[in-house]
Amino acid sequence: MKDVVMVVDPEFGRSTVEGARQTMASAGLRVELVSSSELRVGEVRAEAVIVPTRCAPALRALAALRESEQANFVLLATMAPCDLASFAELRDLSLDGVALEDENLGSDLLLRIELARSQEPDARTAVERYRQLERECRDLLGLMTFSPAASAAGDADEVLGSMMNLWHGVCAAGYMAYWEWRGGEARWELMAELAAGAMVVKPGREELPSTRDPENASERVRLIEAPEQDAAFLRWAPSWNAAARGAQGRAALVHVATSASARGLLVLGDLATRPTPLLAREAVLRSLGSQLGAALTRAQHHNEVERAYEELKSTQRQLVHAEKFAAMGLLSAEIAHEINNPASFVISNLSVLEDYSSSITEYIEETEKLTLERAPLVALELRALQERLEMKYILGDLKELLERSLAGMQRIHQIVRDLRLMAHEGPHEPGWVQLAQLVDGALTLVRHEGKRRAEIDVRLTDTPAVYTDANRLSQVILNLVINALQSIDPGAPDENRVVIDAVVDEEADRIALRIADTGSGIAPEVLEMIFEPFFTTKQPGTGTGLGLSISRDLVRSLGGELRVQSSPGQGTTMVVELPIRAPKFKKPERMGESGTFELPSSDEIELARQRWRAAAHPEE
Numbered sequence: 001m002k003d004v005v006m007v008v009d010p011e012f013g014r015s016t017v018e019g020a021r022q023t024m025a026s027a028g029l030r031v032e033l034v035s036s037s038e039l040r041v042g043e044v045r046a047e048a049v050i051v052p053t054r055c056a057p058a059l060r061a062l063a064a065l066r067e068s069e070q071a072n073f074v075l076l077a078t079m080a081p082c083d084l085a086s087f088a089e090l091r092d093l094s095l096d097g098v099a100l101e102d103e104n105l106g107s108d109l110l111l112r113i114e115l116a117r118s119q120e121p122d123a124r125t126a127v128e129r130y131r132q133l134e135r136e137c138r139d140l141l142g143l144m145t146f147s148p149a150a151s152a153a154g155d156a157d158e159v160l161g162s163m164m165n166l167w168h169g170v171c172a173a174g175y176m177a178y179w180e181w182r183g184g185e186a187r188w189e190l191m192a193e194l195a196a197g198a199m200v201v202k203p204g205r206e207e208l209p210s211t212r213d214p215e216n217a218s219e220r221v222r223l224i225e226a227p228e229q230d231a232a233f234l235r236w237a238p239s240w241n242a243a244a245r246g247a248q249g250r251a252a253l254v255h256v257a258t259s260a261s262a263r264g265l266l267v268l269g270d271l272a273t274r275p276t277p278l279l280a281r282e283a284v285l286r287s288l289g290s291q292l293g294a295a296l297t298r299a300q301h302h303n304e305v306e307r308a309y310e311e312l313k314s315t316q317r318q319l320v321h322a323e324k325f326a327a328m329g330l331l332s333a334e335i336a337h338e339i340n341n342p343a344s345f346v347i348s349n350l351s352v353l354e355d356y357s358s359s360i361t362e363y364i365e366e367t368e369k370l371t372l373e374r375a376p377l378v379a380l381e382l383r384a385l386q387e388r389l390e391m392k393y394i395l396g397d398l399k400e401l402l403e404r405s406l407a408g409m410q411r412i413h414q415i416v417r418d419l420r421l422m423a424h425e426g427p428h429e430p431g432w433v434q435l436a437q438l439v440d441g442a443l444t445l446v447r448h449e450g451k452r453r454a455e456i457d458v459r460l461t462d463t464p465a466v467y468t469d470a471n472r473l474s475q476v477i478l479n480l481v482i483n484a485l486q487s488i489d490p491g492a493p494d495e496n497r498v499v500i501d502a503v504v505d506e507e508a509d510r511i512a513l514r515i516a517d518t519g520s521g522i523a524p525e526v527l528e529m530i531f532e533p534f535f536t537t538k539q540p541g542t543g544t545g546l547g548l549s550i551s552r553d554l555v556r557s558l559g560g561e562l563r564v565q566s567s568p569g570q571g572t573t574m575v576v577e578l579p580i581r582a583p584k585f586k587k588p589e590r591m592g593e594s595g596t597f598e599l600p601s602s603d604e605i606e607l608a609r610q611r612w613r614a615a616a617h618p619e620e
Contacts, residue, residue, distance in 0.1 A: 066094070463502045
C-alpha cells in the first residue's frame with residue numbers, strides 16, 4: 001500500500017508535481033501519481049489522497065467514501081493560484097486541508113498530512129499556519145479584483161493606478177514601482193510608484209543601469225528576503241528606504257512583457273511586520289505580472305484604435321470637404337463657360353460702341369463748324385439747343401461711361417478665364433510662360449481679399465519666360481498666395497506685405513519663384529508636417545489640408561521642387577524652384593503659349609466691328 005495517492009491532470013504543472021513528490025519522498029512517504037481517469041475510488045488503499053479542485057467529481061466521491069466509513073484516509077485538495085472559483089464549489093465537502101499548487105506545494109502537503117495524522121497536534125503551529133493560509137486566501141481574493149479593474153481602464157496610467165490601489169488594498173504598508181524600458185533611448189523610465197500610501201503616476205525619475213537588464217530576464221520573478229540589504233533591488237525601489245524608516249519586509253522583482261518588443265519591471269514589497277505571504281509565492285507573482293502585461297498591452301491597443309478612429313473620422317470630414325470643393329470647381333468651370341460667351345459679345349459691342357461714340361462726337365463738332373460758316377443764325381440756334389440739352393457734357397460723359405463699362409467687362413472676362421484655367425481638367429500643354437502675366441492672372445482672384453490683409457508687391461519685371469505648364473503652375477501660385485494672405489490677420493493692410501519675386505540661376509538653367517509674407521510664421525514642429533495630406537492648422541471649415549500637398553505634387557510634376565522657409569513671428573517664404581526649360585517636356589516645333597491671360601486682341605475687335613457694320617447696312 002502506498003502512503004500517498006496523488007491525482008494529477010493536464011493543468012497540473014509538471015515541475016510542481018515533481019517537486020511535491022520529491023519533498024514528500026524525502027520525508028519517507030511513498031507517492032503514487034495517477035490521473036483522474038485511472039483513479040478507482042472504491043479501491044483506494046493509502047494513508048492520504050491528494051486531488052486537485054478541478055477534479056470535483058473525484059473529490060466528492062472520495063469524501064462520500066470516507067463519510068460511509070468504508071475507508072479512512074487523509075483527503076487533501078490542491079488549488080491553482082487565483083482559482084478560488086473551483087474551490088468555492090467544494091466548500092460543503094469535509095476536507096482535511098487545501099494547498100496552493102506552487103513551489104511550496106510539497107511542504108504544505110506534508111504539514112497538512114502531519115496535522116491530520118497527529119492525535120495531539122501542536123496547537124500553536126496549527127493556529128499560526130491556519131492564520132497564514134487565511135491571509136493568503138484573503139490576499140488572493142483581493143488580487144482577483146485586478147482583472148476587472150484593468151479591463152475597464154482606458155489607458156496605461158489608469159491600469160497602473162488600478163494596480164497601485166489593488167496592492168495598497170492587499171498590503172496597507174505595501175510598496176510598488178513600475179519601470180518601462182525605452183528601447184529607442186536605451187533607458188528605463190519610472191512610470192508609477194506607491195510608497196507610504198502615496199501614489200504617483202509618471203513621477204519622471206529615471207534609472208540608467210550599466211546593463212540593459214536590471215536582473216536576469218529569464219528569471220521572471222526574483223524573491224527578495226532582505227530588501228534593505230540588497231543594493232541591486234534598492235536601485236529599482238527609489239522610495240523604499242524613505243518609506244521603510246528602518247523597518248524590514250519582503251519584496252519581489254517581476255518581469256512584465258507588455259508586447260513582443262516592449263517590456264517592464266514590476267517592483268512589489270510589503271513593509272509590514274508580517275508581510276503578505278504572496279511575496280513568497282512565485283507562481284502567484286508570475287500570474288500577476290502576466291495580467292499586468294496583458295492589461296497594459298490592451299490599454300495600448302485601445303489607445304491606438306481610438307487614435308486611428310479619430311484620424312479616420314477627421315480624414316472622412318476632410319474628404320467630404322474635398323468632394324465639395326471638387327464639385328464647386330466643376331460648377332465654377334461650367335458657370336465660367338456660360339458667362340464667357342455673353343461677356344465676349346458685350347466687350348466687343350462696347351468696343352464698337354466706343355468707336356461709334358467717337359464718330360458721333362466728331363460729326364457734331366464738324367457740323368457745328370460748317371453751320372457757323374454757312375448759316376450763322378442756324379448755328380446760333382443749334383448752339384442754344386446744345387447748351388439746353390448739355391450735349392458737351394453728355395458726349396464727354398458718354399466716352400467716360402463707355403471706357404469704364406468696357407474696363408469692367410474686361411475684368412469680368414479676365415476673372416472668368418482665370419476660373420476656367422483653375423478648373424481645367426483636360427490634357428495640359430507646355431509652353432513658354434511669362435511669370436508676370438501668370439501671377440497677375442492668379443492675383444485677379446484674390447486681390448479683393450488681399451486689400452483687407454496686406455499689400456501685394458510683384459517684382460517680376462525682368463524675369464525670363466519659363467517653358468512649363470501654365471495651368472498647373474497657376475494653381476500652385478494661387479494656393480501659395482491664398483496661404484500667405486490667410487497667415488496675416490485682416491485689419492492692417494498698410495503694415496503687412498506679400499512680396500512675389502524671382503531669383504534666376506542662368507548657369508543651372510533654373511528659376512526660383514519666391515512668395516514671402518509677414519504673417520505669423522510656422523513653428524518648427526509643425527513645419528515638418530505641412531506637406532502631409534489633410535494636415536492643416538486652420539480653423540475647422542476654413543481649410544482641407546490639401547493645398548500644400550497638391551501644390552508640391554504639381555511642382556514636382558513640372559520637374560521642380562517646393563520648399564519652405566519660416567520661423568514663428570518672422571513670416572514665411574515659399575520657394576517654387578523650376579527649370580527654365582523643363583527636361584520632361586518635349587520642345588514643340590513651334591513655340592506656343594501655355595494658356596493666355598490677354599484681353600481680346602485688336603484684330604478680334606475689328607472683326608466684331610465689321611460684323612456689326614454688315615448687320616447695320618445689309619444693302620451694301
